[in-house]
Amino acid sequence: MTERNPILQSLFDRKSVRVYEEKPISAEMKQAILEAAAQAPSAGCQQLYTILDITDPALKEALAESCDHQPFIAKAPLVLVFCADCKKWYDAYLEVGCTPRTPGVGDLMLAVTDAAIAAQNAVVAAESFGIGSCYIGDIMENCETQRSLLHLPDYVFPAVMLVFGWPTQQQKDRVKPQRCAMEHIVHENGYRTMDGAELRDAFGYKAGNAPFEQWCTAFCNRKYNSDFSKEMTRSVEEYLSQFR
Numbered sequence: 001m002t003e004r005n006p007i008l009q010s011l012f013d014r015k016s017v018r019v020y021e022e023k024p025i026s027a028e029m030k031q032a033i034l035e036a037a038a039q040a041p042s043a044g045c046q047q048l049y050t051i052l053d054i055t056d057p058a059l060k061e062a063l064a065e066s067c068d069h070q071p072f073i074a075k076a077p078l079v080l081v082f083c084a085d086c087k088k089w090y091d092a093y094l095e096v097g098c099t100p101r102t103p104g105v106g107d108l109m110l111a112v113t114d115a116a117i118a119a120q121n122a123v124v125a126a127e128s129f130g131i132g133s134c135y136i137g138d139i140m141e142n143c144e145t146q147r148s149l150l151h152l153p154d155y156v157f158p159a160v161m162l163v164f165g166w167p168t169q170q171q172k173d174r175v176k177p178q179r180c181a182m183e184h185i186v187h188e189n190g191y192r193t194m195d196g197a198e199l200r201d202a203f204g205y206k207a208g209n210a211p212f213e214q215w216c217t218a219f220c221n222r223k224y225n226s227d228f229s230k231e232m233t234r235s236v237e238e239y240l241s242q243f244r
Contacts, residue, residue, distance in 0.1 A: 010127045015176040017132025018072045020165025025077045029129055033078070033164070036125035040118040046089060048111035049118055049159070052150060054079040059149065066145050067138035067161065068228055076163035081139060082119045084111035086155040103155045105243045115159040122162060132167035135160065141228055143235035154242055178205055
């Protein structure tokens with residue numbers, strides 16, 4: 001294996017951190033994280049995102065509650081919401097007298113991609129300082145509530161939420177979850193549908209000592225068929241209707 005340089009090593013070391021020391025993140029470090037996010041590649045260099053820096057403690061508490069009741073969100077010293085923003089360029093076109101079509105689903109998907117790439121840049125930048133981070137997928141759940149809390153207009157979608165903080169020693173010592181073997185992740189030249197045997201091989205390590213069927217059924221019920229997953233799908237589908 002090629003020796004890992006510091007950037008590669010930080011990518012392998014990084015894990016989600018949900019417990020933080022009571023220690024602020026300096027203004028200089030926060031600015032560096034935000035500037036790194038803005039350096040991310042984007043479609044046509046349009047930067048189809050807007051980053052919300054959540055500093056109001058009451059708003060943090062509201063987001064902690066609306067994002068599946070996760071108190072650690074409110075305790076995080078830095079909370080960022082990356083919005084897929086199809087509005088600002090549309091407004092610019094109107095400003096100069098163009099007759100643009102209204103944003104569509106393809107525009108939103110492109111903007112979500114831009115937002116996610118910028119968010120990952122922020123994660124990598126934070127990791128370089130020793131600052132932990134955690135993605136909060138629940139920002140897409142209860143979309144009506146989140147849009148109201150964040151005062152989001154039409155064509156702006158809360159795509160990614162990140163919380164940052166200094167990890168406790170317990171969090172530093174916690175073992176990073178194992179990843180799937182590369183042969184199950186990388187397919188050469190085209191998609192390969194995995195058969196039952198390969199699927200068991202790909203995901204079997206997650207089951208530990210439990211029978212694969214038992215573990216997979218429980219995981220399906222806890223994640224894929226859960227109420228929050230169904231609500232996220234409903235919420236996003238309803239939001240997408242404005243793009244049709």
